[in-house]
Amino acid sequence: MTMKRLSIAEALRECIRGEMRRDERVFCIGEDIAVRGGWGGAFTVTLGLEKEFSDRMINTPISENGFFGVALGAAMMGLRPIADVQYADFALLAMDQIVNQIAKMRYMSGGKLTVPVTMRAPVGVTGRGAQHSQSLEPFLLPAPGIKIVCPATAYDAVGLLRSAVRCDDPVMMFEHKLLYGSKGARAESGAIDASSEIPEEDYVVPIGRAVVRREGADVTVIATLLMMHRSLQAAALLEQEGIDVEVIDPRSLVPFDWDTVKASVVKTGRVVIVEESPKRNGVGAEIAATLAEEMIDHLTAPIKRVAAPNTPAPFAPPMEEYYVPSVERIAEAVRQVTSY
Amino acid sequence: MTMKRLSIAEALRECIRGEMRRDERVFCIGEDIAVRGGWGGAFTVTLGLEKEFSDRMINTPISENGFFGVALGAAMMGLRPIADVQYADFALLAMDQIVNQIAKMRYMSGGKLTVPVTMRAPVGVTGRGAQHSQSLEPFLLPAPGIKIVCPATAYDAVGLLRSAVRCDDPVMMFEHKLLYGSKGARAESGAIDASSEIPEEDYVVPIGRAVVRREGADVTVIATLLMMHRSLQAAALLEQEGIDVEVIDPRSLVPFDWDTVKASVVKTGRVVIVEESPKRNGVGAEIAATLAEEMIDHLTAPIKRVAAPNTPAPFAPPMEEYYVPSVERIAEAVRQVTSY
């Protein structure tokens, strides 16, 4: 079994290439994804794919609501679109097609049709101000009918994208700008290495399965994407203080792997949930609420959520730094719940 | 002080009329709001207002994203629009203008401008299937920059709308189709009487202030809109079983009146949160999460959320009845937490 070390952007590109070779029903649709001399979408994921798949890289006008609807129509006819927006913020323009149509169509049909649409959207606060920074997970979690995945490593990105493309249900994949490892003109300052050894073989990461990134006995930290990496850094820091942190990466938000999380909570009795969105009704709200409903007898300290404040993302670096949960803020939250 | 008994639809109509008389900057914008022989929006709220305010009832094309953007532009120039969508579901078409523009504009300007936009949207599952039934609260709670109110009575509808129109910030008011008391061709089957005695004088209900609808010692039930009424019915039922239920109507979701809720939790130690949305990341998620973070030592039983299942709204009546939390389901949840 040969392996290659790939960044998330590279790994996704090779994964899409492989899926398009494997299944001619798979195609890509989005803005700036198929221009020679262009960037392969906003973060180089589809770079160069138009050379091999000239007919299956549909480069759209700037019409987000429109092309998500197009993806839906094509999917109902048996194709398997991968639709991407350049920034998750722009998916707000397509909320009708995503939430009212894509998510509900199978249900409204009485289960008679399938909607195998894969959607991709980059999230994260990265120096671009309020309209290019949102983590859209909280806006899609309340929408029944869409599976949601959030890979933090290249290995998971490939495995989850394969699962998504092969799944007959709509799947939204949120990717983090600072984890892509995009290169050249599209490199990001502040990027973190999320590359992995990618096996040659055709593996998948099942949707709905969490992974324990680090085992620990004292406290359970739950985080995805960039916050997962920062949580691992915080855990390393806390180790020196004698705090043994378990870090769980849910990887999928819908369906959510409650078994893994609950098993950890039984063990540690303490929970910190970290996310990059504003706190109100974020990802952590549902996790904390469910644990409060179902696990209260196992909790030996109050649950703690670490999140952005309830404001849009500010531009200036000192404010942005304050806005996004830092390693130190995560560590401090862990200290609080362990010293409760 | 003279009073008139008015339904919510009538009370809102008189309130809007009063605000438009008081302040010539106030105007209404939306679909089918100003047609003679029409219905005054989808639920008769603006019925006939075009006779008195022919220049200030802006009847738009079917262009939701567009007219919310128009409202924003007009508001920045000093007018005070009241924009409404016919069903909250359609606000998903306007999420860019609502979430990316209206909510962020003041913040992005560094606090230099104001966005006095009032928005109104009818919610509730009412026999119309999956695309005319959503409660949109969960989709706006994660968007910083919008205040959210949910009046359950005509008194509150007037008081909160006055506050909203006079407030320099964007306010979204969710109204419930079954509480309007709309008449004639627009009457709803299954409607509940939410009418109130409306004082003549110019009162307001401050945004961010909850109300205890029923005092009780054993358990705190938190609910807005239709679910508040059903919770009161459940409380009446449970009284006969010797369970003393406190029912809190937050009325505002942003800002949220934590003081009132927490005081109640200190007293009862038990919490049931009821809502009409699918459970995942609903209104109850944030309330439960916050209580789990801040009030865990006061809780003598697990928090319980009563909500719709994580599916779109089905059409057929037996399924719809199962979908929307009933008085009995609320009562059963209360019994569970009190017998814990």
Add this chain to the structure above:
Amino acid sequence: MSPTGYGPDFLLDLYRQMVLIRHFEERVKYLFLEGVMPGTIHQCNGQEACAVGVCAALEPADVITSTHRPHGHALAKGITVVEAMGELFGRTTGCCKGKGGSMHLGDLAKGMVPAIAIVGGGIPVATGIALAFKMKKEKRVAVCFMGDGATNEGAFHEGVNMGAIWTLPVVYVVENNLYGASTPVSWVVRTKTISERSRLYGIPGVTIDGNDVLAVYVAAKKAVRRARTGKGPTLLELMTYRITGHSRRDPALYQPEEEKKRALENEPIGRFAKYLLDRQLADQRRLDQIAEEVDQEIEAAVEMALAAPQPKPEDTLQDLFVA
């Protein structure tokens, strides 16, 4: 009226379909007002020639999208009265097993996507259906029904533009009934016709008498052929009128009496009956017989629907995901 040369079977079938839709709507309205039928309804009385004329130009494998006002489209595309009535009653025998209801009638097996009740929402979807046909090199055509009001939605602009730039096999059919809900089209559209809007996208647009079923059929046939032969979309504007309320109990007081009166004189079924009688393609007895057959079919469907099983409450939890 329209060019002749059609056989009487074909013409009488068009007639039968229009009568079926009209009587279906009338029966449904009655059931609704009686309180027997749940939900809300948007009916197409007066617009039958649009659904029937367009769908007559389609193959079974062609696919339509529809709107909040889908009953006529469904029946014209081959959904049976039993399947439609079952769905309106929310029974398991309905074409969406009771999950959809009136506003989401449809069945892909019959070439109809569950109707999309978000105004304009079907336009990008139909475009995507056509994209799939083109990519799969299938000679099928997508037809997108919409109202005049829908042409002001952003989705119209985005969807039609993509259909145009990619030269897709799709026909955009605008049933212009002069009102978007209660709002007159003249308030919200400044051009004389809606079909002119097609020029913006570089595709042909035509305005047709939408109450003349044969004119509709001829124009649709042409647009469908254009689509099927790879020449791209057409915007077909069908001038018609809704001779009932917008929904439920709407008395449509915003429609001027004079206008309503003219519309009643111009409604498509009476006009087509006259056409058939004038040319002796049928006699009154035959037309009456059709009406009677149709009524029997509807009545049987009502009875079947009322006798059909209701979904179980917990069926709510089914049909969301495949796995």
Add this chain to the structure above:
Amino acid sequence: MSPTGYGPDFLLDLYRQMVLIRHFEERVKYLFLEGVMPGTIHQCNGQEACAVGVCAALEPADVITSTHRPHGHALAKGITVVEAMGELFGRTTGCCKGKGGSMHLGDLAKGMVPAIAIVGGGIPVATGIALAFKMKKEKRVAVCFMGDGATNEGAFHEGVNMGAIWTLPVVYVVENNLYGASTPVSWVVRTKTISERSRLYGIPGVTIDGNDVLAVYVAAKKAVRRARTGKGPTLLELMTYRITGHSRRDPALYQPEEEKKRALENEPIGRFAKYLLDRQLADQRRLDQIAEEVDQEIEAAVEMALAAPQPKPEDTLQDLFVA
């Protein structure tokens, strides 16, 4: 070139503004590549005549909306170099106190809404600004800057349609630089010009050489007069070219070399310099002097910005709500 009859002060001011914008962009690019300036940037090199020509036709009380590429619009509408540079550096002296950044430059006090970086997002907003002017019976005009790519967004359709049906005092300005990001306009628009799209809404549309600052000024003047006198919107398409990357370090490899070369020969500042020199409205020394003054102004602004206070971290929590 364009009609004359303008005083040299006016013409030299147009020149000065264009040079200011160009040099501002060049300095900013350098600061950005050096890593001194935070964030991302979208620059308007080559498109200066659009911003300057249009804004020269406006009164201070008129209001513009802008896009992800707003530096030129901001400077042309009267935001000072100090305020703009301060914002790009995220300082409290910036026109948005560091909350906005490059993509949200603006200040209503100067008649510019904080720029809207959602493509097409400003179109309904500008329409609403114009609605307010009309309702308040103020003789002010709204101008909406957008790119060619933005005209495919639903927001374009909805916004321009409302401007048209209500006859609002608004000018829709399309800077057609032949690309939406990397995508050629010919891939996504089927009509020859974008200004033709105006016909869909029943308003006038014209296509102008957007690298000819006087032609832009004349056309804008006319459209603004039309708006101000209550005759409604105009769609103004300005043909131009971006002679820098789309953003940040983009090498713009999708722009053919030949096309780039022609564009450089056709860029607006060189052309206008030649116009001024040919007509002896200025000599080279005067033009050099302008460049030097402008550079000093920019340099001073950079220094001020670098010396200006950063926002405090907790300032993040301010400015969301009034109360």
